[in-house]
Amino acid sequence: MPQAAIADPLSQADNAAHAARLLIRGGGHADHTAGMAPGHVQANLAILPAEYAQEFQTFCQLNPKPCPILAVGEVGSPYLPSLGQDIDLRTDLSGYRVFENGVEIDDTADVSKYWRDDLVSFPLGCSYSFEEALIQDGLPLRHMERNECVAMYVTNIDTKPAGRFHGKMVVSMRPMKPADAIRAIQITTRFPNVHGAPVHIGHPESIGIDDLEKPVFGGAPPRMKDDEIPVFWACGVTPQVVVEQAKPSFCITHRPGCMLITDLKNSQLAIL
Amino acid sequence: MPQAAIADPLSQADNAAHAARLLIRGGGHADHTAGMAPGHVQANLAILPAEYAQEFQTFCQLNPKPCPILAVGEVGSPYLPSLGQDIDLRTDLSGYRVFENGVEIDDTADVSKYWRDDLVSFPLGCSYSFEEALIQDGLPLRHMERNECVAMYVTNIDTKPAGRFHGKMVVSMRPMKPADAIRAIQITTRFPNVHGAPVHIGHPESIGIDDLEKPVFGGAPPRMKDDEIPVFWACGVTPQVVVEQAKPSFCITHRPGCMLITDLKNSQLAIL
Numbered sequence: 001m002p003q004a005a006i007a008d009p010l011s012q013a014d015n016a017a018h019a020a021r022l023l024i025r026g027g028g029h030a031d032h033t034a035g036m037a038p039g040h041v042q043a044n045l046a047i048l049p050a051e052y053a054q055e056f057q058t059f060c061q062l063n064p065k066p067c068p069i070l071a072v073g074e075v076g077s078p079y080l081p082s083l084g085q086d087i088d089l090r091t092d093l094s095g096y097r098v099f100e101n102g103v104e105i106d107d108t109a110d111v112s113k114y115w116r117d118d119l120v121s122f123p124l125g126c127s128y129s130f131e132e133a134l135i136q137d138g139l140p141l142r143h144m145e146r147n148e149c150v151a152m153y154v155t156n157i158d159t160k161p162a163g164r165f166h167g168k169m170v171v172s173m174r175p176m177k178p179a180d181a182i183r184a185i186q187i188t189t190r191f192p193n194v195h196g197a198p199v200h201i202g203h204p205e206s207i208g209i210d211d212l213e214k215p216v217f218g219g220a221p222p223r224m225k226d227d228e229i230p231v232f233w234a235c236g237v238t239p240q241v242v243v244e245q246a247k248p249s250f251c252i253t254h255r256p257g258c259m260l261i262t263d264l265k266n267s268q269l270a271i272l
Numbered sequence: 273m274p275q276a277a278i279a280d281p282l283s284q285a286d287n288a289a290h291a292a293r294l295l296i297r298g299g300g301h302a303d304h305t306a307g308m309a310p311g312h313v314q315a316n317l318a319i320l321p322a323e324y325a326q327e328f329q330t331f332c333q334l335n336p337k338p339c340p341i342l343a344v345g346e347v348g349s350p351y352l353p354s355l356g357q358d359i360d361l362r363t364d365l366s367g368y369r370v371f372e373n374g375v376e377i378d379d380t381a382d383v384s385k386y387w388r389d390d391l392v393s394f395p396l397g398c399s400y401s402f403e404e405a406l407i408q409d410g411l412p413l414r415h416m417e418r419n420e421c422v423a424m425y426v427t428n429i430d431t432k433p434a435g436r437f438h439g440k441m442v443v444s445m446r447p448m449k450p451a452d453a454i455r456a457i458q459i460t461t462r463f464p465n466v467h468g469a470p471v472h473i474g475h476p477e478s479i480g481i482d483d484l485e486k487p488v489f490g491g492a493p494p495r496m497k498d499d500e501i502p503v504f505w506a507c508g509v510t511p512q513v514v515v516e517q518a519k520p521s522f523c524i525t526h527r528p529g530c531m532l533i534t535d536l537k538n539s540q541l542a543i544l
Contacts, residue, residue, distance in 0.1 A: 178474050178478060181474070182472075185457045186457065201474070202450050202501040206449075272544065
């Protein structure tokens with residue numbers, strides 16, 4: 001098992017991501033991570049035993065829009081040096097969910113006691129990154145203005161199956177004025193590692209959504225305005241739902257909203 | 273006045289654009305130019321006296337989406353060597369309209385007798401170029417499948433005025449399924465010199481269009497389907513309308529559909 005590198009305190013001195021992880025690791029922050037370490041990539045996390053890892057990795061590679069892989073941990077290692085020299089996946093998230101055979105057995109801020117030599121970690125891109133780019137461009141995001149959870153929906157779009165992993169795509173939706181929607185498509189096209197361009201615009205019923213004002217997974221009703229169109233992005237909840245349906249013998253995920261904070265900058269994910 | 277370069281017959285041997293111009297110049301083709309010299313850029317054309325040229329050039333630079341400038345002719349020159357060594361703007365279009373004080377005085381295939389030492393030529397990008405890119409990507413275009421003229425509309429969007437040139441933006445509209453609309457936004461973003469990304473999607477009434485099935489300028493009704501959204505691009509008819517409204521003392525334009533065929537390849541206009 002590889003050792004975590006000793007972080008250079010000088011080079012880390014101005015690293016807000018490192019500081020946020022230290023705070024969480026020390027028990028000083030138990031809440032969600034939205035707004036922490038601005039500019040840094042936050043990631044969804046799925047941790048699976050090796051016997052599921054290759055199938056899940058294939059599922060992600062077949063479905064890069066809902067499941068953009070940012071890195072893959074070494075078998076048995078709780079470290080992810082490519083995303084942050086000091087990252088320890090056992091303690092650096094403010095909340096985890098632990099599953100056995102698809103049943104949640106714990107909701108905790110420290111999974112050290114569950115760690116096993118056969119676990120493989122998959123940090124996946126998260127919409128926080130592209131939302132930052134949209135806001136920096138001056139595009140209003142209603143759910144953030146209202147401090148609400150973004151609206152999410154289960155669609156009739158089939159993901160591409162891989163072994164035991166399969167299911168429908170989950171999407172998030174942001175209402176936008178048409179010119180803003182065009183600009184948002186351009187901006188998010190530049191970020192394929194954090195869900196990329198939208199998967200749908202304008203016609204919810206075409207992707208199996210009957211009522212936009214009834215989102216799922218705790219999202220707030222978007223309250224669409226007459227001059228707006230709905231813009232749908234593939235959502236990182238998709239792999240969570242798929243993993244829950246596959247009922248692996250063991251699994252650890254982040255608690256919704258409690259993301260892995262990495263040293264990567266959102267701007268570094270832009271391909272153009 | 274610069275001389276047209278003598279074209280090298282060997283280097284021109286496989287140049288379909290050069291061949292198309294020779295055919296038109298010799299009177300062998302009097303119809304529209306859609307589909308001629310595939311892969312080559314075709315251009316809208318506006319020719320104005322020098323006393324209007326700088327104002328019009330500024331109008332185009334302020335409104336690059338409807339009026340993308342591909343080149344600017346030298347004062348008095350009927351040649352455009354940057355778009356084709358042998359181009360002669362007096363004879364190389366299959367149709368021209370000639371205006372005096374805003375009134376059309378001739379519709380002809382040869383404007384040699386009207387040429388003046390103070391004329392400045394403005395070839396402007398045309399949607400043929402981005403339509404080729406859309407078709408090559410597999411996106412269906414209904415008006416082309418039906419061999420109809422694309423639907424066009426006058427919007428309530430003000431262009432940015434420059435001196436005597438001002439007016440509302442004209443747009444063309446192509447109905448698309450939502451996923452195709454997203455892809456079309458990505459593709460046309462790569463082509464800023466031929467109208468670029470759409471200016472609007474989804475809500476015609478927001479830009480002053482009351483009835484999509486009643487286009488103007490001879491466009492065919494698009495006959496929208498329930499699972500489609502309307503995608504609007506800035507249209508090269510905008511500068512024509514603006515010039516007609518400004519009523520310059522003298523003006524030559526292409527006849528609609530009878531474009532300048534250039535040596536440029538559409539692919540060379542892509543910025544990415």
